[in-house]
Amino acid sequence: xxxxxxxxxxxxxxxxxxxxxxxxxxxxxxxxxxxxxxxxxxxxxxxxxxxxxxxxxxxxxxxxxxxxxxxxxxxxxxxxxxxxxxxxxxxxxxxxxxxxxxxxxxxxxxxxxxxxxxxxxxxxxxxxxxxxxxxxxxxxxxxxxxxxxxxxxxxxxxxxxxxxxxxxxxxxxxxxxxxxxxxxxxxxxxxxxxxxxxxxxxxxxxxxxxxxxxxxxxxxxxxxxxxxxxxxxxxxxxxxxxxxxxxxxxxxxxxxxxxxxxxxxxxxxxxxxxxxxxxxxxxxxxxxxxxxxxxxxxxxxxxxxxxxxxxxxxxxxxxxxxxxxxxxxxxxxxxxxxxxxxxxxxxxxxxxxxxxxxxxxxxxxxxxxxxxxxxxxxxxx
Ligand code: NI
Numbered sequence: 136x137x138x139x140x141x142x143x144x145x146x147x148x149x150x151x152x153x154x155x156x157x158x159x160x161x162x163x164x165x166x167x168x169x170x171x172x173x174x175x176x177x178x179x180x181x182x183x184x185x186x187x188x189x190x191x192x193x194x195x196x197x198x199x200x201x202x203x204x205x206x207x208x209x210x211x212x213x214x215x216x217x218x219x220x221x222x223x224x225x226x227x228x229x230x231x232x233x234x235x236x237x238x239x240x241x242x243x244x245x246x247x248x249x250x251x252x253x254x255x256x257x258x259x260x261x262x263x264x265x266x267x268x269x270x271x272x273x274x275x276x277x278x279x280x281x282x283x284x285x286x287x288x289x290x291x292x293x294x295x296x297x298x299x300x301x302x303x304x305x306x307x308x309x310x311x312x313x314x315x316x317x318x319x320x321x322x323x324x325x326x327x328x329x330x331x332x333x334x335x336x337x338x339x340x341x342x343x344x345x346x347x348x349x350x351x352x353x354x355x356x357x358x359x360x361x362x363x364x365x366x367x368x369x370x371x372x373x374x375x376x377x378x379x380x381x382x383x384x385x386x387x388x389x390x391x392x393x394x395x396x397x398x399x400x401x402x403x404x405x406x407x408x409x410x411x412x413x414x415x416x417x418x419x420x421x422x423x424x425x426x427x428x429x430x431x432x433x434x435x436x437x438x439x440x441x442x443x444x445x446x447x448x449x450x451x452x453x454x455x456x457x458x459x460x461x462x463x464x465x466x467x468x469x470x471x472x473x474x475x476x477x478x479x480x481x482x483x484x485x486x487x488x489x490x491x492x493x494x495x496x497x498x499x500x501x502x503x504x505x506x507x508x509x510x511x512x513x514x515x516x
Pocket of ligand 1: 231232233265292
């Protein structure tokens with residue numbers, strides 16, 4: 136790799152790490168990306184779907200096209216790494232490594248700009264608001280695929296627990312679809328000593344909490360995967376009063392649309408049954424978030440072949456994650472692949488979204504090379 140790029144990669148990454156911005160607030164991050172692209176002589180369009188930036192490189196006469204994507208946003212976490220380049224933004228931290236993803240995509244831009252041995256169009260998508268704020272959807276709604284046509288799209292996430300620089304490529308599902316559930320149980324308040332005059336929402340909630348654990352275990356094919364987790368239950372203020380209302384919330388995840396729909400229908404049926412048996416009213420608010428990130432077969436093969444060509448270890452045997460990732464929105468419309476690049480062995484506190492997490496600078500060259508190589512080969516194949 137060009138020594139200038141190799142040297143710049145950790146500098147870019149550490150600058151971004153020191154100046155993290157929350158989802159939908161990535162103005163300085165986008166400005167840094169634009170300045171760096173301008174220094175590299177790479178043309179770009181800013182303000183796509185909010186703070187999104189799309190850099191475009193064209194070479195030769197080919198009409199082939201490909202997209203590469205990185206996310207740019209940070210999390211509302213108080214950093215506890217003690218690093219010299221730790222966050223200077225109070226309560227905001229790059230705890231998911233999007234600083235590294237952005238730096239390596241800048242590296243890919245630099246590599247592709249230097250290299251004359253390819254033909255076609257590469258769009259480099261710097262996406263805001265990945266952490267639950269629909270950045271991918273915002274860019275798509277702003278015409279990403281119409282304004283910057285691309286036949287297919289590739290991206291990666293760093294993966295703690297996987298050897299540094301190892302590339303893991305999944306056949307099919309990589310990350311899960313996620314939906315949020317809010318459940319309101321309405322009863323009738325009363326004296327704790329005269330329960331027959333009340334309709335107890337708390338008892339109904341307890342039944343519901345247990346009954347919802349049958350949704351996956353008794354409705355979903357055991358060879359499929361799904362998870363239902365109720366994570367909050369709030370009701371009552373006094374030890375001698377049956378409350379009037381209880382509120383529960385949680386999430387469900389799956390890798391296939393059919394399973395998601397089955398889980399949702401089962402949750403609704405169970406809730407209606409508990410409402411009837413307990414004589415309370417139960418209302419459900421279900422919000423579907425990201426769809427599943429599912430690789431297409433030819434692009435998964437290409438992604439793995441490109442990693443192999445770099446001489447780094449490739450894993451094809453890893454199970455998908457039940458975590459969400461909004462890259463799935465792109466793969467719903469275009470063929471592509473989303474891979475994991477190992478961030479190094481698991482260490483307590485080094486997990487994604489942990490205050491002690493840090494992106495491993497040692498994997499930046501692998502990530503930048505993999506992105507650039509995948510773009511070149513996608514245009515040629
Ligand atoms: Ni992330």
